[in-house]
Amino acid sequence: MTSDAVSPVRLARGRRDWRAVHAGLAGARDELSTSDLGLLAEAAWWLGDSPESMAVSERAYTRLIAEGETHRAADRALRLALQWMVRGDVSVGMAWLARARRVVADLPRGVLHGYLLYVDAAADLDLTGSPEDADEAARQIDVLAREHDDPTLRSFALVIRGLAAVRRGHTREGFADLDQAMLPVVAGQVDALWSGDLYCTVIHLCDELGDLARMRAWTEGMTRWAEPQGRSFMYAHVARIHELQLLVAEGAWETVEAELGARSADLVGAHGWLAGEGYYTLGEVRRLRGDAAGAREAYGLARALNHDALPGAALLTAAGGSPGEALDELRVGLADATRLGRARMLPAAVDLSLAEGEPAYARTLAAELEETAEWFSTPGLLARAAQARAAILVAEDRPADAVVLLEQAAAVHRQQRHRHATATVHEALARAHRAAGRPDRADAAAATALAIHRQLGAVPDVVRLSGGAHRPCGLTERELEVLRAVAAGATNREVAVALVISEKTVGRHLANIFTKVGVGTRTAAAAWARDNGVA
Structure with missing residues (x-):
């Protein structure tokens, strides 16, 4: 492209108008210089189109290698390695990491060696690597950070050291390092791609540890960082999914149900792991509200993104009348899970083991959970x-x-x-x-x-806990189940799903209930149920 054509694009980049940058370059991508290919990839990433960004980045990498620009090629390969891993294609990400390693090996010792150490160490820790190896990697990254006065490397060193400390059971010390690692991020000294990954790493750890207070604090920090970047920014969607996860705990299930599916779908091509977690969380909300079919669908979408969908899918199986099969699902899941992944499944496995008459197995699982809890505290x-x-x-x-x-x-x-x-x-x-x-x-x-x-x-729980109530006014057991669910706030569809009947049948039951108890509306029926000890 001519300098006249490129100049407006450069100006647009300076004011962070990524749509203008993309519009100015996308139509002439076959004629772009290598630098402008990189700029097009950057614009696509900021606009939330990770697949296009990665495809253009790969073309830019090939050009850089051919032009002998090994430093820029190594940087591009490292970014692609991270993007593929975040997307959920770990094998492709590891292949790009190996490619980056070969290119970095030919460079003088510098900042990119620290980036390589960070991605290697983070990947090893995810794959149950040792804290000792992570500590050594953190030490080497810290040396490079000091040599080159690089704030990103300082963050990387503290994150790896903090993760290793948590893995070793020194949770308080680990989070002190993790908190400190975010100072350069908050100050805007770390590239957005790497900043987003740092936030995600720590928030996921908080979730695994069951530390919702810390998760809230970090999610609020991520939201403050991401929101000014624009609605198309991938990590704005990531932050919102974490907010919705917390809203599940707080009970805002309708908000979550209305929003989480679309948010997860938006991230499928960019952040596959979190999209899977989002679908799993949606499945949990639907299961708890009594929408078995909807929960099953959401769990299936999560599993398509390599999420185990446990323990929720197993609990859904148990609620459907197959607790033994559910326990078998958890046995399989436990065999493949990490220590913290097992901690998420163990409570359900203990309950199902006791229900299935396996107290010795339940005691073994409970002891493991206690050991894990004491370790991470x-x-x-x-x-x-x-x-x-x-x-x-x-x-x-x-x-x-x-x-x-x-x-x-x-x-x-x-x-x-x-x-x-x-x-x-x-x-x-x-x-x-x-x-x-x-x-x-x-x-x-x-x-x-x-x-x-x-x-x-929570319609199934309400129905279950109300099961022993008396039957006034000649109400049948099924009519009582419908009335209790309605009094709990369930819609006709939710009642139908929970009781495995049609919405038409729910309507017929409600008509009978109105006649028997002498009311004319759902609200009045619910009030009658509460006044008469039915709900």
């Missing part, structure tokens, strides 16, 4: 471990001991604003108090659990 993991041990204690006829653990877990869930977990721990408290001969406390805990489930719209 984070609130969420400790609460999960306490609940699992409490379930064992109740099964061993030691309900009073279970109550102590469950009250500790309830306090953590309240503090973390995890409402469904708060409801489930109150269900467990009700069972423990009842087994200990304290019916009044059991009834109070059960009432608390039921109230939270109603507020959340």
Whole structure:
């Protein structure tokens, strides 16, 4: 392209008008210089089109190698390695990393050697690498950071050292390094591609550790960083998905249901792992609301992106009447999972093992969860471990001991604003108090659990917990199930899905209910149900 043609594009880049940059270059891509190919790739990335950005970057890399621009080629290869890994194609990412390694080997020792060390160390840690190797990589990156006064390398060194410390069980020290690593990012001293990866790495770790308070703080930081970059910016979508994950815990399920599917779809070609996590989270919301078919669909989309969809898919199988099959699903998932991945599945596996008459296996799983929780010492993991041990204690006829653990877990869930977990721990408290001969406390805990489930719209839980109520006014058992679900706020469709009947049948049941109890609206029926101890 002529300098006259390129000049407006350069001006557009200076004011970060990426649409103008893309429009000025995309129509003439076969005529572009190597530098302008790189600029087109950059514009496509900022506009949220990672597949185009990566395709153009690969062409630019080939040109750079042919032109002998090995430093720029190595930088391009490292960026492509990260982009492919983030996209979810780890094997292609590792191939680009190997290509970058060969090119960097021919360069004098410099900043790019530190980038290579970072990507290598981060990949090794993801694949269960050793903290000792990570510490050595962090040390080497830090030396390069000091030699070249490079803020990005300083962040990389602190992130790898922090991740290694957490892996070693020194969680507080690790997060001190991780917090410090973000200072150059917040100051705008780190390229956006690498900044986004650093944020994602730490937020994912917080999620795995069950530390929702830290996850909120980091997600808020990521949102503040990403929002000014524009709505098309990939990491603005990433930050929103993390916000929606937190809203699930807080109980804003309708908001999540309305938004999360589209957000996840937008990231499929750019951030495949998080798109899979988004679909899994959507499946969880649908399962908890009683939409079994919708949950199954979302879990399938997650699995297509290499997410295991566990424990949710197994719990859906159990709710469908096949707890043994569900436990088998979890056995398979546990065999392939990392230590923290197993910690997410273990509570469900403990409950299903007890339900299936395998107390010895349940005790083994609970002991593992306790060991993991003590190792990382984070609130969420400790609460999960306490609940699992409490379930064992109740099964061993030691309900009073279970109550102590469950009250500790309830306090953590309240503090973390995890409402469904708060409801489930109150269900467990009700069972423990009842087994200990304290019916009044059991009834109070059960009432608390039921109230939270109603507020959340957790239709299956509401129906299940209300199952023993009396049947006034000649209502049939099915009519009572419909009425309880409606009183909990469920729509006709949600009731139909939860009870495996048609919406037309739900409508017919409601007409019968209105006649029998003498009301004319859903609102009045729900109020009647509450007044008469049905809901």
